[in-house]
Amino acid sequence: MNRKTTPALTWESRVNNPKGIHCRVATRLAEIVANHDAEVRIINQGEPADCSSILDVLSLGLAQGSLVGFTAHGPEADKIPVEIERLFSGFDAG
Amino acid sequence: MTTPSTLYGISGSQGIVVARVVVLNRQADQSICYQLAPELVETEVDRFQDALNEIEQELIELRNQFEEDLSDTETLTIIDSHILMVKDKMIRAGTIDLIRQKRINAEWALARVLEHIKKKFDHIRDPYIRDRFADVKYVVDRIFAHLGDRNRNFSANFSEPVIVVSDDFSPEDTLRMQSEKILGFLTDKGGITSHTAIVARSLGLPAVVGLKNVTSCCRTGDTVILDGYSGRVYLAPTRDQQKQYLKYDRQHRAFSEELAWQIHLASETVDGLRVRLSANIEIVDEVQTVFQYGAQGIGLFRTEFEFLKDDHPPSEDTLTTVYQDLLAMFSPEPVTIRTLDMGGDKAASYINGHQPIFERNPALGLRSIRLSLRDPTLLTLQLRALLRASLHGRLRILLPMISSLSELQRVREHLNKSMEELYRKGIPFNPKVEIGIMIEVPSAVILADTLAAEVDFFSIGTNDLIQYSLAIDRSNEYVAQMYEPLHPAVLRMIRQTVVAGHNQGIEVALCGEMAGDVVTAMVLLGLGLDELSMRPSAIPHVKKMLRSSTASQLSDLGSQILELRDAGEIRNLLHNYLAKYYPDEFGEA
Incomplete structure (x- = not known):
């Protein structure tokens, strides 16, 4: 089944990590996506980035407190929000 | 347009x-x-991917080492992020797309991708995240280095x-x-x-x-x-x-081919005046052509290559082997080996402790013997290797760019020290090895009589002598046409050097481009040089000209030319001379 045709999961999340989304957080984010069969995009003020690309995510320059949108496609898309929520809580990494 | x-x-x-x-x-x-030629685009993509895969493997190995050694999770995540960057589509797919679209080499495509990423990072307001560009740069530099290794022999592509x-x-x-x-x-x-x-x-x-x-x-x-x-x-x-x-x-x-049969004939005039025609070489692999064109020994072996080919100096043993092989190959003919002549456009990267120096005017700067004397480590390394090789043939050590007596004396001190060292260690060498200097700075011409008393031979380097005396940068296209080997000032300086050398009973050779051009070579023969050293392939033609002249005919030409006032007059005289004595080649068609 083409992922593009499956209904997208969308939600919003706030970055609570003290130093924003820096290398370590972006790395974890990419790992979460790599561990699941899903395609995840992060959107900041209308600008999307592919969560599997650490450079794409880093270049959004997300500081602590940023409110960002997410879309996830794919069979395991529903498992993504919880993990990202944990990562963005700031207790998991950095 | x-x-x-x-x-x-x-x-x-x-x-x-x-x-x-x-x-x-x-x-x-x-x-x-x-x-890239269309059929080579995919080869280039493979070259890039191979470099990425190599780096990824290296980083994974590095990570595994760290994982065993310490529980430093911070370092581990940094390595992880670098691994992700190597795999990142922005770098991988971005570069590959550019290679394919523009049919351009990987380095260039990667440099454009890096620029693009830099632009995106420059817009980041958060300074901490913006500074992460340093990690991107680190990874990309690593890719460049790997591509560089694969680019060493890019002509193979x-x-x-x-x-x-x-x-x-x-x-x-x-x-x-x-x-x-x-x-x-x-x-x-x-x-x-x-x-x-x-x-x-x-x-x-x-x-x-x-x-x-x-x-x-x-x-x-x-x-x-x-x-x-x-x-x-x-x-x-x-x-x-x-x-x-x-x-x-x-x-x-x-x-x-008509010239080819000259190769085995003596290089002398009809009446028996001998002039040595030797070869300039840069790498040892050229000796094949030296033999092929019938050179009588090596008039100039430029030794920079052995020092430039790696990012560290060669060992004394390696150099000794190179020099002794060369000497043995040409024995009993002389082999003239010039000590390091670096600086300006060809300094080895490890000189000056890897610190490139900025010079407003490198031709008048820290180059050649000056560089060698400032930090004599490489010079003494080379002198020891030369001495150790000296018994294997007829060695002549040539010192470049000498402009005063004290410079020569300083090199002599280093040479004497090296001799004492070898003597103490019981390593044999020729204590009477011939030492000569390049005459390529106007001050050396003026002091030629003084310098001639201190050395065993002269070798005139006309490329630099012309540049320094006419004040012409030979690679500057705006004044290149004023670079005039037949300038009377140049010819008189050559003659002055020859006379000074002969008065002290030493041989005077010439190893610039002038020696390899048949027209200017005729003039040099007229000025009384004992040896002309040139690119090997020019030897047969110059020899043919020499063999159909007489000694008096040449010296007449020399003295007539020295009377003339400018290059135009000299060219006219030469034109008539060549048309008269070599009508087949230079006569009016």
Whole structure:
């Protein structure tokens, strides 16, 4: 089944990590996506980035407190929000 | 603007080639840029991917090491993020897309991708995240380094023999390009004595230099005619033109074959005046051509290559082997080995503790013997190797760019120290090894009588002597046409040096480009030089001219020329002289 045709999961999340989304957080984010069969995009003020690309995510320059949108496609898309929520809580990494 | 069909440059090395070109562009960031032939695009993509895969493997190994050694999770995540960057689609897919779309080499594509990422990072307001660009830069630099290793012999990437085109070639570029895949060189910059021209001549490959804009007038894959005799390049030649040029080339080659039988004959005039015709070489591999053209020994062995080919100096043992092999090969003929002549455009990167120095005017700066004396580590290394090799043949040690007596004395002190050291260790050497100096600075000409008393031979280096006495930068295309070997000031300086040397009973050789040009070589023979050292392929022709002259005819020519007031008058006289004595070659058609 083409992922593009499956209904997208969308939600919003706030970055609570003290130093924003820096290398370590972006790395974890990419790992979460790599561990699941899903395609995840992060959107900041209308600008999307592919969560599997650490450079794409880093270049959004997300500081602590940023409110960002997410879309996830794919069979395991529903498992993504919880993990990202944990990562963005700031207790998991950095 | 329309592209002209013919470009006019300076003949750097004779010969004709009709072939496709590969254009190499050097960017400001030093990443070379060149267009790929369509069939080589995927090879380039593979080269890039191989480099990425290698780095990924290296980083994974590094990570595994750390994982065992320590529980430093911070370092581990940094390595993880670097691994992700190597795999990142922005870098991987972005670069590969550019290689395919623009048919351009990986370094250039990667440099553009890095620029793009930099721009995105520059917009980040958060300073902590913005500074993460340092990690991106680190990873990309690593990719560049890996590509560099795979680029060392980039000419191997050409599918057919080509003409290489660039704004200029560095000494390292040209030495690296000695490959059967290369048929000729074209450059925007440079004159007859630029490094590209010198190397091309010694390799026997045609070259046209100083074309100003050849890099923008032709594109990789275009077929051109390179005419190294006239210094012309024909863009988009017709079939007929190509055929005509190949025929013209065959005629020139036939003349070379006619010269071939000169090789085994003595280099002397009809009445028995002998002049040694020896060879200039840059790398030991050239000795084959030296024998092939019948040189009597080596008049100039430039020793920089052994020091430039790696990023560290050669060992004393390696150098000793190179020198003793060379001496043994030519014994009993002399082998003149010049000590390091670096600086300016060809310093090894490890000199000066890897610190590049900025000089406003490198030709008048810290180069050659001055550089050797400032930190004598490499000089003494070389002197010891030379001494150790000295018993294997007839060695003549040549010191470049001497401009005063004290400079010579300082080198002598180092030489004496090296001798004492070897003596103490019981290593045999020739204590009477011949020491000579290059006469290539006007002050050395003026002091020639003083210096002649202190050395065993002179060797006049006309390339630099002309540059320094006429104040002409030989690679500056705006004044290159004023670089005049037949300037009377130059010829009188040569004569003054010869007289000073002969008064002290020492031999005077000459090893500049002038020796390899039959017209100027005739003048030099007239000025009384004992030895002319030139690119090996020029020897048969000069020998032919020498063998059909008499000693008095040559010395008459010399004294007549020394009376003349400018280069124009000298050229006129030469024209008449050559037409009279060599009507077959120089007579009016």
